[in-house]
Amino acid sequence: MPKVLISDSLSPRAVEIFKERGVEVDVKVGLKPDELKAIIGEYDGLAIRSNTKVTKDILAAATNLKVVGRAGIGVDNVDIPAATARGVVVMNTPFGNSITTAEHAIAMMFALAREIPAANASTHAGKWEKNRFMGVELFGKVLGVIGCGNIGGIVADRAIGLKMKVIAFDPFLSPERATEIGVEKVELEDLLKRADFITLHTPLTEATKGVLDAKALAKTKKGVRIINCARGGLIVEEALQAAIEAGHVAGAALDVFAEEPAKAHPLFGNEKVVATPHLGASTTEAQENVALQVAEQLADYLVNGAVVNALNMPSVTAEEAPRLRPYMKLAEQLGGFVGQLIDGSLKGVAIEYEGQAATLNTKPLTAIVLKGLLGPLMESVNMVNAPVIAKERDIKVAETKRTNDGDYQTLVRIIVTTDKGTNSVTGTLFGGDKPRLVEIDEVPIEAEVTPFMLFVRNEDKPGFIGKLGTTLGNASVNIATFHLGRTAPGANAICLVSVDQKVDDALLATIRALPSVVRATELTFA
Numbered sequence: 001m002p003k004v005l006i007s008d009s010l011s012p013r014a015v016e017i018f019k020e021r022g023v024e025v026d027v028k029v030g031l032k033p034d035e036l037k038a039i040i041g042e043y044d045g046l047a048i049r050s051n052t053k054v055t056k057d058i059l060a061a062a063t064n065l066k067v068v069g070r071a072g073i074g075v076d077n078v079d080i081p082a083a084t085a086r087g088v089v090v091m092n093t094p095f096g097n098s099i100t101t102a103e104h105a106i107a108m109m110f111a112l113a114r115e116i117p118a119a120n121a122s123t124h125a126g127k128w129e130k131n132r133f134m135g136v137e138l139f140g141k142v143l144g145v146i147g148c149g150n151i152g153g154i155v156a157d158r159a160i161g162l163k164m165k166v167i168a169f170d171p172f173l174s175p176e177r178a179t180e181i182g183v184e185k186v187e188l189e190d191l192l193k194r195a196d197f198i199t200l201h202t203p204l205t206e207a208t209k210g211v212l213d214a215k216a217l218a219k220t221k222k223g224v225r226i227i228n229c230a231r232g233g234l235i236v237e238e239a240l241q242a243a244i245e246a247g248h249v250a251g252a253a254l255d256v257f258a259e260e261p262a263k264a265h266p267l268f269g270n271e272k273v274v275a276t277p278h279l280g281a282s283t284t285e286a287q288e289n290v291a292l293q294v295a296e297q298l299a300d301y302l303v304n305g306a307v308v309n310a311l312n313m314p315s316v317t318a319e320e321a322p323r324l325r326p327y328m329k330l331a332e333q334l335g336g337f338v339g340q341l342i343d344g345s346l347k348g349v350a351i352e353y354e355g356q357a358a359t360l361n362t363k364p365l366t367a368i369v370l371k372g373l374l375g376p377l378m379e380s381v382n383m384v385n386a387p388v389i390a391k392e393r394d395i396k397v398a399e400t401k402r403t404n405d406g407d408y409q410t411l412v413r414i415i416v417t418t419d420k421g422t423n424s425v426t427g428t429l430f431g432g433d434k435p436r437l438v439e440i441d442e443v444p445i446e447a448e449v450t451p452f453m454l455f456v457r458n459e460d461k462p463g464f465i466g467k468l469g470t471t472l473g474n475a476s477v478n479i480a481t482f483h484l485g486r487t488a489p490g491a492n493a494i495c496l497v498s499v500d501q502k503v504d505d506a507l508l509a510t511i512r513a514l515p516s517v518v519r520a521t522e523l524t525f526a
Helices: 012-020 033-042 056-061 080-085 098-114 116-124 150-161 175-181 188-194 214-218 237-245 284-304 320-341 363-374 386-392 464-474 505-512
Strands: 003-006 024-027 045-048 067-070 089-092 142-146 165-169 197-200 224-228 249-254 273-275 346-355 396-402 410-418 421-430 434-440 443-447 452-459 479-486 492-499 517-524
Touching (some): 003 033, 012 024, 045 284, 056 080, 067 284, 089 284, 098 116, 098 224, 098 249, 098 273, 098 284, 150 165, 165 188, 214 237, 237 249, 320 410, 320 421, 320 434, 363 410, 434 492, 443 492, 452 464, 505 517
Parallel strands (some): 003 024, 045 067, 067 089, 142 165, 142 197, 197 224, 224 249
Antiparallel strands (some): 346 410, 410 421, 421 434, 443 479, 452 492, 479 492
8 A cells, every 4th residue: 555644734635535545644744854854765655835845865765755746836845856866756736726826916916006005004003094005007007927827827817807918928838828818928028118017927947036137127117016926036036125115116016035934024014015925825725725636646646657747757647547557568668678689879769659559648658668778778767767867868769650550550669779770679569458579670570578588689590499499498498488580581580588587697608609699688577
């Protein structure tokens, strides 16, 4: 039974979901890093919010950990590269609190426009300063949205409903999507010059860190108002303070800060700044939604192999997982097979999906092909880190799909290129779930992959098979199956032998010395 640790406060319903799905669960909130490090090795899954820091040290101690689930969007507290290197899937729940966060941004924009917090404090103090608080309307104003993904798109929709003109800067926003949601796609410089209000809805990355710095703020329209309910660090806070004090920026509404908890800040006490303590996702509905989603996602992954909202590997839905399972086995076997055949420095791999295989979600299949391919070449490779390793080593990976059937209804072919040439292996499924090899280096051959195999390339001459069988028999190695293939009589041939035990180096040397042997390689599969 898989075992999950919940280390931050989640809805009690999350515990029920884990148990209903057959997952053992412990709840230990408020652990110090050393305490978490001491026990994390017991768990297959870790469910967190923002308080738990999943560092490289924690991951190094997490010897059984398979998945980290963040109840919420931001994963700044998870070392994703370290998790990927260790084969740990990192998931978040990007949609559970989207509406809540978007509504908070709209609320902050209203509060900023009408100076509601300062007016509220003044009125509670017994003053009646009606003429002091002169706000601005949102109607007809230009809203600049930096980051128009899920949350940014919802904010844009609500702003359009308020009859605002919405412009958006997002490198990943397609023109078609911009038209669909009713925004004008612009470059950042144009947004800065035109916007009356600017709201940020982008993750904090190297590319977005400090996107509103002193230089950017200087390009904004005088009197601009800025809202940030996304991530601290997107705005250079010292530059914002200077721009407000200079009167260039009319005000700011901030739910997030570069350092949190922000119990003291130079902007605090400034009536032109509306501040809330990271409340973007803080509604009853959102807290319940993200807790339930993260429990469902972790349980589905640990029990069924479904991968949803993963940040470091392709997603596989619960519906896809059973259909993909036999293909995953086939893909790993093919990758492992050709990975043990290649000679030389690996330069590229082309994966061809034909027939029914081409209709599948092939991204996870490609990942596991790479895992099988790279596994014989290096240690600690898994389907999570294999694509990253391939990219780091400049191994070109290409996918092609052909839905038309050939000789087989479904087919997967792997072609690898090295500095010494190419190798290929092709496989299919018999009966819908039984992996079979059907071609090796363009030589037709039908075989099942078994734990111990001997691959021999030889000249097609009479008597060779008998000599090979005798050599194995004299070494007390029992033959389970014997598969032959050739391109033409007398041409190069392939012999693939399944044996009941590992072929040792001495026996392999004897086989290589047999007349007609071009190459002999031992193959092993877990």
